[in-house]
Amino acid sequence: MQHDTHSFIVVATGLDWHSGDLESRFYDAGCDDAGVSVVRGEILVDFAREAPSLDEAIESALRDVARAGATVVRIHR
Incomplete structure (x- = not known):
């Protein structure tokens, strides 16, 4: 699968x-x-994730961000 x-x-x-x-x-x-930066006290995790779909890429990224101990505030697509 590509x-x-x-x-x-x-x-x-x-x-x-x-x-x-x-x-x-x-x-x-x-x-x-992903690259990680901090802007105005928020952590920005800038992904370039390979996955079959955008939704699957985001789902796996959210799991990884949670595994790092962070709380997701929002997602910019």
Whole structure:
């Protein structure tokens, strides 16, 4: 089955972004296909995820973000 790359941003909170291990925390949780940044106190996890559909890409990303310990606020498609 062919997988397309889907781009979207998950906005999250609930982690101490001053701790210095934010990127590795997301990477270790399975977000190795995303960049992590902080804007106005919100964590932006910018994905380029391969999956059969956008919905499946987002579902798997949400699981990974939760595994990192963050709380999802919204998704930008």
